[in-house]
Amino acid sequence: MQPFFVSSKGMDVQVLGTSFNVNAYEEEEATRTTLIEGSIKVKTANAEALLKPGLQASVSKDKALSIIHYPLSTDVIAWKNGLFRFDNQTIEPIMREISRWYGLKVEYKGKITDRFVSTIPRNASVNQVLNTLQLAGGVHFIVEGNKVTVTP
Numbered sequence: 431m432q433p434f435f436v437s438s439k440g441m442d443v444q445v446l447g448t449s450f451n452v453n454a455y456e457e458e459e460a461t462r463t464t465l466i467e468g469s470i471k472v473k474t475a476n477a478e479a480l481l482k483p484g485l486q487a488s489v490s491k492d493k494a495l496s497i498i499h500y501p502l503s504t505d506v507i508a509w510k511n512g513l514f515r516f517d518n519q520t521i522e523p524i525m526r527e528i529s530r531w532y533g534l535k536v537e538y539k540g541k542i543t544d545r546f547v548s549t550i551p552r553n554a555s556v557n558q559v560l561n562t563l564q565l566a567g568g569v570h571f572i573v574e575g576n577k578v579t580v581t582p
Contacts, residue, residue, distance in 0.1 A: 441489045444471040457526055461489045464500055514550045514559065521546065521569055521580060532556045533576060540582040544568030 438454035465481040472487040486500035508515035572579040
């Protein structure tokens with residue numbers, strides 16, 4: 431088997447027969463690669479590391495590489511199982527993920543300080559996802575076309 435490479439925003443990932451996730455969205459604070467099974471080598475301009483399952487490599491905007499233990503039962507691999515999984519998250523990262531998935535524009539009116547725990551199928555409609563979050567309390571949504579306004 432030939433290895434292949436994924437390059438994104440200052441991080442090169444060499445894939446060595448594996449299952450992994452790369453999260454490299456502009457609006458996120460760092461580029462993250464989480465290994466589910468197998469092994470991968472991550473490389474930046476200044477460092478490299480071989481990841482084993484349950485480890486996550488993170489490259490900050492200043493290009494610093496860090497490796498952390500990341501339990502595989504967390505929200506980072508929910509996508510593999512067709513789920514959104516929010517585990518004690520604030521509304522902003524939740525809405526970034528939802529906006530990417532459904533192609534929405536998100537605005538905020540007021541400060542939401544609540545944290546959310548929820549598992550929702552990715553094939554649910556946007557209204558089902560927003561209703562699930564709203565039922566958890568502390569947040570309300572106003573939907574107008576592809577724009578969602580988030581309020582306390």
